[in-house]
Amino acid sequence: MTNESKLEQIKNMAYSCVQCGYCREKYSDEVFTTLIAYRVCPIREHTGGFEYHCARGKIKIAQGILEGRFGYDEELINLLYTDPDCKLCSWICHAEPMLDPVTIWRAMRQDIVSAGLGPPEPLRQIDNRVSEKHNVFGAIQERRTRWASDLDLPRRGDTVYFAGCHASYPKPEIARSTVAILKKAGIDVAYLGEDEWCCGVVQFHDGSIDIAEEMARHNVESIRESGARRMVTACAECYKSFKLEYPALLGELPFEVLHTSEVLAELIKSGKLELTQGIGESKITYHDPCQLGRYCQVYDPPREVLRSIPGVELIEMLRHRGNAWCCGNGADMVRSMDRDLASGIAGDRIVEANESGAEAIVTACPRCAESLERVAEGIKVYDLSVVAARSMSIEI
Amino acid sequence: MPHKLLSAITEIVGSKYVSDSDFATFAYSNNSSQYPSRVPGIVVRPGTTEEVSRIVKLANQEKVSIVPRGGACSYGGWPEGEPGKSICIDITRMRRILDFNPVTKTVTVEAGMTGSELETRMRAEGFCVHTIFSPSDSVTVGGMICGESGGAAGRDFSSEGMDWLFTWGLKVVLPNGDIIQTGSGINPQAKNHSRVSSGPDLTGLFIGSMGIFGIVTEATLQLFHLQPHEAVGSVAFDYALLDDAHRAMAAIDDHEPKLCAILAMFGPGPVIPEGQDWALIYRVTGFTQDEVDRKLGTISRILKEVAPSNKGPTEASERMVRTYITQMHDSAHGFGMWFMIESLFPRDESLKNLKASYEWLKRELAGWEHRSPIFNSSLFAQLDGDVISYHGMVNLTDEEARQKAMEVQKGALDMLLSQGGSVIVLSKDLCDVAADHFRPECSAMLRTLKASLDPNNIMNPHIFKLP
Numbered sequence: 001m002t003n004e005s006k007l008e009q010i011k012n013m014a015y016s017c018v019q020c021g022y023c024r025e026k027y028s029d030e031v032f033t034t035l036i037a038y039r040v041c042p043i044r045e046h047t048g049g050f051e052y053h054c055a056r057g058k059i060k061i062a063q064g065i066l067e068g069r070f071g072y073d074e075e076l077i078n079l080l081y082t083d084p085d086c087k088l089c090s091w092i093c094h095a096e097p098m099l100d101p102v103t104i105w106r107a108m109r110q111d112i113v114s115a116g117l118g119p120p121e122p123l124r125q126i127d128n129r130v131s132e133k134h135n136v137f138g139a140i141q142e143r144r145t146r147w148a149s150d151l152d153l154p155r156r157g158d159t160v161y162f163a164g165c166h167a168s169y170p171k172p173e174i175a176r177s178t179v180a181i182l183k184k185a186g187i188d189v190a191y192l193g194e195d196e197w198c199c200g201v202v203q204f205h206d207g208s209i210d211i212a213e214e215m216a217r218h219n220v221e222s223i224r225e226s227g228a229r230r231m232v233t234a235c236a237e238c239y240k241s242f243k244l245e246y247p248a249l250l251g252e253l254p255f256e257v258l259h260t261s262e263v264l265a266e267l268i269k270s271g272k273l274e275l276t277q278g279i280g281e282s283k284i285t286y287h288d289p290c291q292l293g294r295y296c297q298v299y300d301p302p303r304e305v306l307r308s309i310p311g312v313e314l315i316e317m318l319r320h321r322g323n324a325w326c327c328g329n330g331a332d333m334v335r336s337m338d339r340d341l342a343s344g345i346a347g348d349r350i351v352e353a354n355e356s357g358a359e360a361i362v363t364a365c366p367r368c369a370e371s372l373e374r375v376a377e378g379i380k381v382y383d384l385s386v387v388a389a390r391s392m393s394i395e396i
Numbered sequence: 397m398p399h400k401l402l403s404a405i406t407e408i409v410g411s412k413y414v415s416d417s418d419f420a421t422f423a424y425s426n427n428s429s430q431y432p433s434r435v436p437g438i439v440v441r442p443g444t445t446e447e448v449s450r451i452v453k454l455a456n457q458e459k460v461s462i463v464p465r466g467g468a469c470s471y472g473g474w475p476e477g478e479p480g481k482s483i484c485i486d487i488t489r490m491r492r493i494l495d496f497n498p499v500t501k502t503v504t505v506e507a508g509m510t511g512s513e514l515e516t517r518m519r520a521e522g523f524c525v526h527t528i529f530s531p532s533d534s535v536t537v538g539g540m541i542c543g544e545s546g547g548a549a550g551r552d553f554s555s556e557g558m559d560w561l562f563t564w565g566l567k568v569v570l571p572n573g574d575i576i577q578t579g580s581g582i583n584p585q586a587k588n589h590s591r592v593s594s595g596p597d598l599t600g601l602f603i604g605s606m607g608i609f610g611i612v613t614e615a616t617l618q619l620f621h622l623q624p625h626e627a628v629g630s631v632a633f634d635y636a637l638l639d640d641a642h643r644a645m646a647a648i649d650d651h652e653p654k655l656c657a658i659l660a661m662f663g664p665g666p667v668i669p670e671g672q673d674w675a676l677i678y679r680v681t682g683f684t685q686d687e688v689d690r691k692l693g694t695i696s697r698i699l700k701e702v703a704p705s706n707k708g709p710t711e712a713s714e715r716m717v718r719t720y721i722t723q724m725h726d727s728a729h730g731f732g733m734w735f736m737i738e739s740l741f742p743r744d745e746s747l748k749n750l751k752a753s754y755e756w757l758k759r760e761l762a763g764w765e766h767r768s769p770i771f772n773s774s775l776f777a778q779l780d781g782d783v784i785s786y787h788g789m790v791n792l793t794d795e796e797a798r799q800k801a802m803e804v805q806k807g808a809l810d811m812l813l814s815q816g817g818s819v820i821v822l823s824k825d826l827c828d829v830a831a832d833h834f835r836p837e838c839s840a841m842l843r844t845l846k847a848s849l850d851p852n853n854i855m856n857p858h859i860f861k862l863p
Contacts, residue, residue: 015792018734019428021467021534024488025510048412049441049489050420051468057423063792070418079419 005114006107007062014062016099023055023089023101038319040092042326042345043083043334052079055089055101062104072111077118080105082337084330084345085205087294091322109207119206122336127208130215134197135165136332145193147172151179157190160228160255162219162242164235165198166366174366176396177389178234178260184392185273189232195222199241201291205331209249216246223255230256232263234385236289236296236365237331243296259292260385261364265301268308275391278311281380284387285315285358287349287372288324289365291331302364302384309391317352325349327363327371335371346371353379362387399438401458401483408450413441413489424465424484430735430790430798431473431825436463436484443489445567445575445613452611452854453573455483461854464607466539467510471735472805473825475606475856487538490613493517500589501619502564507538507612514617523619525562538612541566543822544604564591566599567614571850578602579616588616601845606822607856609849623681625688626657628721630713631699631706632673635664641674642747642775644703648678648695649743649777655691657681659777662716665786666757666773675713676706679721735801737786737808739817746782749815750775753784756811760804767797783820784812824859831861 007014025039039045041054051057058080064070072080089101112118119127129138147168153161161182167174182189200215202208219242223231233239242257267273286306292298299321306314319325328345329335335342349372353361360380363369372381389396399416406414415421416438425433437460442448455462463477465486477484490506491513497503498521505514514537515525541563565579565588578598581588591599602612633641641661649659658679664672678695682688699706737757741749754773767790776783786808790801806829809819813833819826831839839861846853846862853863 012791012793019426019468021428021469024534025513026534048415050415050423050439050486052415052420052423060423060426061419064419064422069422073417073419075417076419 006110007065007104010103010107011066013099014059014066014104016095017056017059017101018095019056019060020094021056022092022094026092038323038325040088042086042088042328042348043341045348046341046344055093058105059099059101062108065108072108072115072117077112078120078337080108080112081118081120081123081206082334082341084290084326084328084334086290086326086330088290088323088326091294106205106207109205110209111207113207113209119208120337123202123206123208123333126202126332126336127206127211130198130200130203131211134215134218135169136198136202137165137169139169141194144168144196145191147175148179148191148193151176151191153179153189153191153193155190155193155195156226156228157188158227158229159187160190160192160223160226160231162192162196162199162223162231162233162235162238164233164238164366166370167234168196171366171369171383173396174234174369174383174385177383177385177394178232180394180396181260181264181273181385181389181392182232184394185267190226190228192219192222192226197222199235199238200245201237201241202332204241204245205333212245213249216241216249220246220250220253228255230258232258232260234260234364234366234383236292237367239298240291240295259296259298259301259364261292261298261302261305264384264388265304268305273392275305275308275388276310277391277393279309279360279382279387279390281359282311283313283315283358284360284362284382285317285353285356286320287317287327287353287361287363287368288321289363289368290324290326292364293324294322298364302362305384305388306362309387315356315358317349317356317358319352325352327365327368329367329371332367342371343375346375350376350379399481401454401460402438404454405438405440405451405483408447408454409440409442413443415439421484424468424486426474427468427470427823428734429471429473429823429825430792430801434474434476434479436477436479437481439484439486441486441489445490445569448485448487448569448611448613449573449575451483451485452569452571455854456572456852459852459854461857462611463856464538464542464611466508466536466542467534469535469539470543470821470823472821472823472827475824476858477856485611487611487613488536494614495588495616496521497587497589498523498619500587501621502589502616503619504565504588504614504616505537506614507541508536511535511537511540518619519622522622524622525617525619537615537617541603541612541615542605542607544820560603562618563599563603563615564588564618565593565616566602566612568602568610568612570610571852571855575613576610581616604822606824606827606859608846608859608862610855621683623683623687625683625685626679626681627688627692628677628679628717629692629695630675630677630709630717632675632708632710632713633703633706635672635674637705638663638674638751639747640703640705641676642750644699644706645676645775645777645782646743647698647702649780651694651698655680655695656777658721660720660774662720662774664773665788666754666761673707673710673712675710675716677713677717677721735788735790735805736821737788737805737812738783738820739809739812740781740783740820741812741815741817742781745816746775746784749812749817750782750784752815753786753808753812757786757804757808760807761800764797764800767791767794767800784817827860834860 044054163175200212203212328342364384425435487508490508495504580590656678663674
């Protein structure tokens with residue numbers, strides 16, 4: 001076992017940055033053919049905009065830490081935690097995958113936690129809630145199952161639906177819609193009930209890996225005990241935790257991990273599910289959740305579902321798919337650290353959606369939906385499962 | 397201990413836009429280069445020319461040096477200023493278009509806007525500017541002008557760059573804090589529409605100046621009508637047929653009217669085993685598809701007549717097109733810091749100097765093939781001359797390789813300048829090499845100018861071997 005810090009373990013990555021600055025602004029993917037104007041870092045755009053607010057500056061700071069030029073003081077710690085880890089800089093980086101900026105500050109956060117210097121208080125509170133109550137809200141675990149109280153869902157089955165904290169507490173309509181759709185498609189869906197714990201997404205990002213691992217081990221074991229062959233979730237963050245973080249921590253999982261959008265797209269394609277009526281709005285746009293899109297490359301399935309809704313025209317925002325702008329939440333990191341900053345970033349997305357001419361934004365992540373709803377003006381915000389259920393005339 | 401000007405600068409720009417934290421200043425200690433970090437004492441992001449002027453006046457009063465910063469994409473060392481004390485003025489907050497005139501075909505833009513944003517915005521209006529080749533997304537207009545880079549995406553020819561040829565006027569904060577306007581706008585009643593200034597060409601004083609005579613905060617640039625049709629292409633030549641490849645490039649570039657917006661040849665680097673091809677790559681633009689097709693036809697004819705030894709496009713030559721013209725997302729960047737060795741030669745001397753430099757590099761890098769590799773060499777056709785260019789990578793965790801890369805970069809430049817080349821992209825350590833090749837009288841004039849404009853020597857000191 002090495003005593004090296006997490007950052008030292010990826011030292012070569014920290015020094016592989018060419019400081020080209022594409023992580024600050026990139027205006028053209030193919031300079032002379034497709035000109036797409038965008039700025040890369042939501043934090044840079046909503047703060048003082050210093051080098052240290054975007055990836056290349058933070059990577060330089062990582063080099064400074066490695067060289068012993070300075071340590072982690074409170075200001076630096078707050079900087080490193082006020083980041084959505086939206087991965088747009090990673091996506092834009094020419095040196096990717098050799099260089100993944102987000103990996104670097106996730107390593108720094110782990111070192112900060114190991115040294116007892118973090119996470120900052122707002123995130124520590126979330127960590128405590130997750131550790132003690134197994135959900136990000138600190139609500140009693142018995143309440144987690146309330147959305148399913150009248151659904152008579154079995155604990156065992158071939159397919160387990162994993163609701164996640166947000167669909168279990170403030171957004172039960174997402175959970176109920178998802179289950180209703182799956183049932184209507186003839187899928188016998190099971191549910192873990194109180195054995196469903198938070199996926200640990202915040203802890204994976206804030207460096208509290210021990211808590212994240214506890215959540216991961218419990219959830220994987222619960223699903224294994226349910227006998228499920230596959231797990232379905234409507235939450236982009238839960239999906240990313242199961243799809244990427246859990247296998248990295250625990251090895252290959254004994255079940256398949258699917259996002260609702262993937263299941264719905266497949267059911268529609270195979271004719272087992274049909275979306276039969278409009279949803280009220282004719283022009284809609286899709287917001288790619290960072291954790292579903294850039295992290296897991298799930299871009300097409302949600303769009304396929306939306307295109308299947310009668311009378312709906314799917315309009316893309318200026319920035320979409322790989323270069324989609326973040327909703328501002330970022331695994332609760334930014335929202336917890338700086339509420340105004342999170343709202344400002346979400347506001348950008350609303351402006352972009354309005355400029356696209358869409359009447360509604362659909363997303364595939366409860367946390368994104370919440371972020372966007374908070375600042376939405378002149379446009380409605382929906383979750384994909386809710387929209388799909390409505391198109392199937394399912395009453396929730 | 398806070399920087400002694402923290403409070404005063406905060407009063408000028410507000411606390412949001414100034415920082416003297418250790419980590420903050422360290423993030424400003426380098427550019428895209430493998431040279432050692434040089435840490436300023438405080439960093440500030442002013443939002444207006446007036447704020448820049450006030451900071452400069454303050455610096456004069458307190459005799460604290462200033463290091464101006466644009467996109468920080470140069471690859472030859474970051475200016476040292478006074479380590480731990482200097483004020484680093486980051487101009488990237490100043491990124492507005494101030495005036496766009498389709499009749500005079502000019503745009504006045506704040507110097508912190510990136511060349512690629514400007515290009516993007518002008519394209520939306522049906523115009524283009526001469527932006528630099530790479531990394532165009534991050535380089536600022538001010539940086540291009542003061543660092544002398546630019547141009548390989550020009551309209552009718554590779555122009556290296558918009559700074560020399562297409563800058564009509566500048567707004568500059570002088571080292572004493574005065575704000576001046578150059579070009580036709582020297583007359584406050586006149587528009588900024590021309591380089592003609594009823595007197596000396598003051599604009600030229602600041603181009604390639606590295607900011608030693610003042611901080612450029614605005615620039616008026618020439619625009620060109622956008623040519624919406626385009627095509628790219630390539631042909632390959634056997635490694636041994638370098639002369640044929642160069643003859644073909646020269647013939648294509650010599651054609652009037654000009655055929656290519658970009659014309660370059662890429663070959664193996666001196667540490668890569670021989671046997672690879674030379675790739676002649678080009679981009680052609682036109683107002684109609686027919687015009688593009690005619691240009692492509694002419695290029696084919698020239699290639700057939702002048703260099704029938706070409707192998708046509710190959711997978712490798714097309715990859716060069718993707719990497720160096722269309723700038724694909726997955727273009728080649730490697731395991732470490734990239735560096736370049738570049739020098740402009742007149743066309744009739746470029747080939748022999750390419751060969752000489754190739755041999756020089758081969759000798760110098762013997763034994764370092766895998767630790768400090770130069771992965772290709774190239775010639776860019778520019779204004780009836782050629783830019784000799786080598787691209788390399790160095791792993792910054794390998795200190796010896798880093799030292800070797802710096803030594804080779806400076807040594808190669810010194811050798812190229814000794815052969816009659818000119819530096820085309822400036823940065824601190826390369827400026828010092830260049831200054832060794834200035835005529836003594838020119839160095840003396842620079843010293844006199846600098847001392848006169850900047851008696852306290854606060855504005856980006858120690859560049860071009862000046863005090």
